[in-house]
Amino acid sequence: MSAEISVKEISRRRFLNRVGQGLVAANLVKAPFLKAAPSQALAPDPPGKKLGWAVVGLGSLSIHQILPAFAKCEKSKATALVSGHADKAHKLAQRYGVDARHIYNYENYDAIKNDPEVDVIYIVLPNGLHAEYTIRGLQAGKHVLCEKPMANTPTDCQKMIDAARAANRKLMVAYRCRYEPNNQEAIRIVRSQELGATQTILTNAGWHIDNPDQWRLKQDLAGGGSLMDIGIYALNAARYLSGEEPTEINAMMYSTPGDPRFKEVEENINFQLRFPSGVLANCSSRYGY
Amino acid sequence: MSAEISVKEISRRRFLNRVGQGLVAANLVKAPFLKAAPSQALAPDPPGKKLGWAVVGLGSLSIHQILPAFAKCEKSKATALVSGHADKAHKLAQRYGVDARHIYNYENYDAIKNDPEVDVIYIVLPNGLHAEYTIRGLQAGKHVLCEKPMANTPTDCQKMIDAARAANRKLMVAYRCRYEPNNQEAIRIVRSQELGATQTILTNAGWHIDNPDQWRLKQDLAGGGSLMDIGIYALNAARYLSGEEPTEINAMMYSTPGDPRFKEVEENINFQLRFPSGVLANCSSRYGY
Numbered sequence: 001m002s003a004e005i006s007v008k009e010i011s012r013r014r015f016l017n018r019v020g021q022g023l024v025a026a027n028l029v030k031a032p033f034l035k036a037a038p039s040q041a042l043a044p045d046p047p048g049k050k051l052g053w054a055v056v057g058l059g060s061l062s063i064h065q066i067l068p069a070f071a072k073c074e075k076s077k078a079t080a081l082v083s084g085h086a087d088k089a090h091k092l093a094q095r096y097g098v099d100a101r102h103i104y105n106y107e108n109y110d111a112i113k114n115d116p117e118v119d120v121i122y123i124v125l126p127n128g129l130h131a132e133y134t135i136r137g138l139q140a141g142k143h144v145l146c147e148k149p150m151a152n153t154p155t156d157c158q159k160m161i162d163a164a165r166a167a168n169r170k171l172m173v174a175y176r177c178r179y180e181p182n183n184q185e186a187i188r189i190v191r192s193q194e195l196g197a198t199q200t201i202l203t204n205a206g207w208h209i210d211n212p213d214q215w216r217l218k219q220d221l222a223g224g225g226s227l228m229d230i231g232i233y234a235l236n237a238a239r240y241l242s243g244e245e246p247t248e249i250n251a252m253m254y255s256t257p258g259d260p261r262f263k264e265v266e267e268n269i270n271f272q273l274r275f276p277s278g279v280l281a282n283c284s285s286r287y288g289y
Numbered sequence: 290m291s292a293e294i295s296v297k298e299i300s301r302r303r304f305l306n307r308v309g310q311g312l313v314a315a316n317l318v319k320a321p322f323l324k325a326a327p328s329q330a331l332a333p334d335p336p337g338k339k340l341g342w343a344v345v346g347l348g349s350l351s352i353h354q355i356l357p358a359f360a361k362c363e364k365s366k367a368t369a370l371v372s373g374h375a376d377k378a379h380k381l382a383q384r385y386g387v388d389a390r391h392i393y394n395y396e397n398y399d400a401i402k403n404d405p406e407v408d409v410i411y412i413v414l415p416n417g418l419h420a421e422y423t424i425r426g427l428q429a430g431k432h433v434l435c436e437k438p439m440a441n442t443p444t445d446c447q448k449m450i451d452a453a454r455a456a457n458r459k460l461m462v463a464y465r466c467r468y469e470p471n472n473q474e475a476i477r478i479v480r481s482q483e484l485g486a487t488q489t490i491l492t493n494a495g496w497h498i499d500n501p502d503q504w505r506l507k508q509d510l511a512g513g514g515s516l517m518d519i520g521i522y523a524l525n526a527a528r529y530l531s532g533e534e535p536t537e538i539n540a541m542m543y544s545t546p547g548d549p550r551f552k553e554v555e556e557n558i559n560f561q562l563r564f565p566s567g568v569l570a571n572c573s574s575r576y577g578y
Contacts, residue, residue, distance in 0.1 A: 199543070199557055199577045204491060250539035254488070254567045268488055270561050270569045278543045280559045282571040288488045 052079035052117045054104070054142070056133055057125040058088050061147070066124060067096050079117040082109055109133070113140035122174070123147055126221035127228060131156035134171065135163040143170040149232055152223030177233060178240050190241045198279050201241050203234035206268075206286030212260040225255070225265030231285020238273055238281040246273035246281070256288070341368035341406045343393070343431070345422055346413040347377050350436070355413060356385050368406040371398055398422070402429035411463070412436055415510035416517060420445035423460065424452040432459040438521055441512030466522060467529050479530045487568050490530050492523035495557075495575030501549040514544075514554030520574020527562055527570035535562035535570070545577070 053070065055062050055078055070078040080102035083089040089103045102117055112118055121137035123130055123146040131151045137144045144164070150157045150173045164171035177183050190198055207230055215221040216229055227235070239245065251271035255262035267288050273281040342359065344351050344367055359367040369391035372378040378392045393401055401407055410426035412419055412435040420440045426433045433453070439446045439462045453460035466472050479487050496519055504510040505518055516524070528534065540560035544551035556577050562570040 197545075199575060200493075200559060200573050202491070202493060202571075202573065204489075204571075248541065250541065250561060252537065252539065252561050252563050252569050254563070254569050256486075256567065268569060270489060270571045272539060272541050272559050272561060272571075274541050274543070278545070280541050280543050280557060280573075282491075282493075282559045282561075282573055284489050284491065284569075284571050286488060 050075055050077040051119045052077060054078075054080035054082055054102075054112055054115070054118045054121045054137075056082040056109070056121055056123050056137070057129075058083040058085065058092060059124065062124045063092065066122065067092060071096055076120075080104065080112065080115060082106070082112070110136055110140055112137070112142065118142055120145060126215040126218075127223045128152050128221040131160055134160045138163040138167040138169050138171065141167065141169065143172075145172045145174050148173050148175040149223070149228050152228075175232075175236065177236065183237075183240070187240050187243075191243050198242065201238045201273075201279060201281040202283075203237040203281065204284045204286075205230045205232075205234040205237075206284070206289040208289045209261060209287040217261050217263075217265055219264040222265055225262065225267060225269070226285045226287040227266065227269050227271075230287070231269060231271075231283070234283040234285055235271075235273075238275075238283055242275045242277070242279045242281070244275040244277060244279070246275055248274040261287070339364055339366040340408045341366060343367075343369035343371055343391075343401055343404075343407045343410045343426075344413060345371040345398070345410055345426070346415075346418075347372040347374065347381060348413065351413045352381065355411065356381060360385055365409075369393065369401065369404060371395070371401070399425055399429055401426070401431065407431055409434060415504040415507075416512045417441050417510040420449055423449045427452040427456040427458050427460065430456065430458065432461075434461045434463050437462050437464040438512070438517050441517075464521075464525065466525065472526075472529070476529050476532075480532050487531065490527045490562075490568060490570040491572075492526040492570065493573040493575075494519045494521075494523040494526075495573070495578040497578045498550060498576040506550050506552075506554055508553040511554055514551065514556060514558070515574045515576040516555065516558050516560075519576070520558060520560075520572070523572040523574055524560075524562075527564075527572055531564045531566070531568045531570070533564040533566060533568070535564055537563040550576070 050073070053076055055066060055070075058081060067078055070076060078096055078098055081089045081093055081098055082104040084106055086103070086105065089105075090100060092098070093100055093103055099117075102115060104112055112121070120143045121133075121140075123133050123137065123144060125133055125147070127147075127149055130146050130149075134144045134146045134151075138160075146160070151160060160171060178187070189195060206226060209216065209226075217225075222228055249271055251269055253266045253269045255265075255267040259267070261267070268284070268286045270282075270284045273283065275281070339362070342365055344355060344359075347370060356367055359365060367385055367387055370378045370382055370387055371393040373395055375392070375394065378394075379389060381387070382389055382392055388406075391404060391406055401410070409432045410422075410429075412422050412426065412433060414422055414436070416436075416438055419435050419438075423433045423435045423440075427449075435449070440449060449460060467476070478484060495515060498505065498515075506514075511517055538560055540558055542555045542558045544554075544556040548556065550556070557573070557575045559571075559573045562572065564570070
């Protein structure tokens with residue numbers, strides 16, 4: 001029953017391993033988010049200073065969640081916006097108290113290098129643009145927090161990690177679940193085996209995707225369908241609970257025929273993982289909840 | 290991602306199809322269990338008559354569940370016992386009011402043909418013995434209710450169906466879930482699509498198996514591990530909810546190394562199904578709950 005690992009699966013496994021490296025690197029940066037490591041030439045934060053963030057990409061996530069959240073932060077504030085839509089950027093800058101001189105577009109983005117108000121760049125662009133704007137941000141001498149998934153390919157992930165090392169700047173992926181207290185407690189219970197050895201992990205994640213024109217449904221921008229966007233939570237939950245990386249993967253995909261949303265990327269994908277300790281996982285990912 | 294169907298999977302698929310035929314045949318017999326079909330030479334039941342049942346195999350299931358349940362039945366009663374253990378059979382016969390003249394062993398089992406008190410034979414033996422005792426029971430002119438799973442191989446299942454047809458007697462598999470009101474309502478909701486089209490079915494079944502010496506852990510008697518015994522509920526739930534037979538199967542097995550219970554059969558098996566309509570299922574089967 002346990003099939004040989006196919007080329008595709010090896011490729012995915014290597015992808016996971018490399019993403020894993022990125023996450024380990026990211027783990028170095030915990031709260032307080034940018035406490036300087038001794039190896040870095042950063043001075044300690046002055047008391048009361050808020051870190052300045054440039055938010056790159058003003059889509060729904062930035063408008064409805066990230067900018068409102070920054071407005072409530074004690075140790076961070078949005079100090080710059082980067083967008084291809086000047087009108088939208090100016091409106092949001094006004095609403096959140098960002099000086100208009102700190103609005104950038106994708107052409108003059110690299111000039112952020114000279115902006116002393118920006119400590120960290122937050123990449124909230126479609127997945128297919130993560131690598132380019134992360135690397136340009138690191139090369140501008142800024143730390144980067146990049147939305148999940150890290151990038152569309154392992155090669156791009158590696159380039160981002162290399163760029164962070166070359167620039168001696170922090171790179172973190174905005175995957176937060178493993179820091180939430182409920183999840184940390186679940187991870188502790190499972191790994192401590194206080195309820196016995198884990199045998200099977202069952203994880204399922206999905207949401208109902210709507211507008212067929214959005215970037216999440218374009219292969220070049222999204223890098224995949226529901227797995228890249230929401231199924232990643234099912235995948236990562238299995239990885240974090242087991243504390244291992246999978247060595248075998250089976251999967252089945254299905255997209256509703258003729259559905260205009262799923263011309264380029266998959267709707268649903270059910271997958272199975274085998275971990276080195278013998279733990280199995282059954283996971284599912286859906287855009288059709 | 291969707292692999293070619295392997296030989297093993299085709300074999301399993303054919304197995305499912307054939308079991309399916311058995312179940313369809315079985316569906317002809319509903320409550321009241323043995324209302325005679327017009328094509329059969331059975332007279333209508335006289336008012337108040339209870340059907341007489343021979344219980345074959347006096348293991349835990351018969352002792353703790355089946356015989357006590359018969360004692361409460363309005364339309365059925367245990368009238369004969371078949372066992373290799375004469376002592377046990379006599380004790381149980383006394384407890385449940387079975388006349389000692391209707392106690393059989395596996396050598397004189399076929400003499401049940403001449404026992405007018407027996408209308409139906411209930412096969413409660415290890416899986417690997419189902420085919421032989423079902424076929425002998427049908428050849429004795431009795432109807433047969435056979436415990437699940439039907440048998441260890443599709444070939445044996447087909448022989449049982451053929452024997453029932455040749456004897457013009459009913460053959461039913463004692464898989465009851467699809468007749469329970471809660472499950473019937475779940476099946477109705479899913480198939481009616483009143484909550485939308487089904488995309489993924491998630492089913493999991495397991496129990497903690499103990500004594501390493503029991504027949505369920507012997508390959509020749511059980512025909513397999515947790516899947517044959519308890520995972521079959523996860524499999525059948527997916528089949529009944531979808532109303533379809535799977536066309537592709539992926540699976541991963543795991544048994545704890547060195548565990549004396551799992552020398553011959555599998556402990557855990559996670560499997561995925563694809564149905565013709567596109568519905569996917571993620572299922573798991575465990576002996577290690």
